[in-house]
Amino acid sequence: MNPTFASDNYSGVHPEIMDALQRANPGHVGSYGADPLTAEATKKFKTLLGEDIEVFFAYNGTGANVLGLSAMTRSFDSIICSDLAHINVDESTAPERFTGCKLVTIPTRDGKIYPHEIEEKIQRVDDQHHPQVRVISISQTTEYGTVYSIDELKAISAVAKKHNLLFHMDGSRISNAAVSLQAEFRAFTRDAGVDVLSFGGTKNGMMFGEAVVFFNTELAKNFKYIRKQGMQLHSKMRFISAQFDALLTNDLWRRNASHSNGMAKLLEAEIRQSPKAKITQKVDANGIFVILPQEIIPALQEEHFFYVWNDKLSEARLMCSFDTTEADVRSFGKKLRELLK
Structure with a gap:
């Protein structure tokens, strides 16, 4: 996958x-x-x-x-x-x-x-x-x-x-x-x-x-x-x-959560490069909620699967994890910009 x-x-x-x-x-x-x-x-x-x-x-x-x-x-x-x-x-x-x-x-x-x-x-x-x-x-x-x-x-x-x-x-x-x-x-x-x-x-x-x-x-x-x-x-x-x-040893909990939160902030920055994508909530932790043009969602999901949170609004939920990489985030941002050209 x-x-x-x-x-x-x-x-x-x-x-x-x-x-x-x-x-x-x-x-x-x-x-x-x-x-x-x-x-x-x-x-x-x-x-x-x-x-x-x-x-x-x-x-x-x-x-x-x-x-x-x-x-x-x-x-x-x-x-x-x-x-x-x-x-x-x-x-x-x-x-x-x-x-x-x-x-x-x-x-x-x-x-x-x-x-x-x-x-x-x-x-x-x-x-x-x-x-x-x-x-x-x-x-x-x-x-x-x-x-x-x-x-x-x-x-x-x-x-x-x-x-x-x-x-x-x-x-x-x-x-x-x-x-x-x-x-x-x-x-x-x-x-x-x-x-x-x-x-x-x-x-x-x-x-x-x-x-x-x-x-x-x-x-x-x-x-x-x-x-x-x-x-x-x-x-x-x-x-x-x-x-x-x-x-709970050697702050592993903190390292994991810091990484996933940090990847969400990076993903937020990538998404904000596309004016047609509207972030709907403050990005406090490791999740991003964004309204996307409905027609691009299937193609975007093919490369980086995510769930649509609210079908009526075309609002997606994007979650980052302890193992999300910067390359994953950059790839998503690149694909999003391609689809929104």
Whole structure:
């Protein structure tokens, strides 16, 4: 397949992580997390985010989100999120099926939701006929590739505290957000008031694996049962843990995310050379959203496949990965200019 800008899920496994998997493979160790690598990976998370957190490894992002939200809610609750949120658009009905909760969505133009919009959705509190808002869930980075500032996150947290709500963060691309903010993870998660975090690894060079991180550890009391019931307890846990251990060693997470973010900035510059291509969102991380003339899209996709995000607008989504090269980006820009002559 030609180099693509379809998704950071299309990329392979970073060599350092593949090496870690190979090192984890020989011999027998305890299963279901009773192994030295899981202990070491957990220790690294605690170094990053605080000794008093609880960390549980899961197989995939949907599992991490759904089970984290399950620990935060009861079936008569509701969850406020963006209308573009992954839990609303790209996880089928898994969040609603497993939590039993209603998703209350806020229309967004930049991927973000804002305090005044959230306040408007907090209605009919203590009314037995109405779903009771319990969680505010946001994505960092957002589905539009934008990044919440630390002040924006603290403002959402303030709304949550005011109304006795919980704050959930879908961090499938959290490393890209950290690089964009030039901040440590703790500064825009725990210190910004987040209660539960899905910490993504798959989109940043891992083969598989996500982590559910509890800053509010009261919510973690029964999570080992929730994870098992949700079919996310990996028997050979060391193969998830080994990857996180490698990702959080020698700043590999930062190197990978810095590269993919940097390639997105370069791609933005290439696209801006063509006036007929209109970038629709701020390029904060590793994604670009651009409106292209519909007639050129098939030919452009033949050389560098990507997805059309919005058919009506002819808006495409272009994602860069840890292994995107400058040559890939220049080739895309060259082909785009040829087609727009």
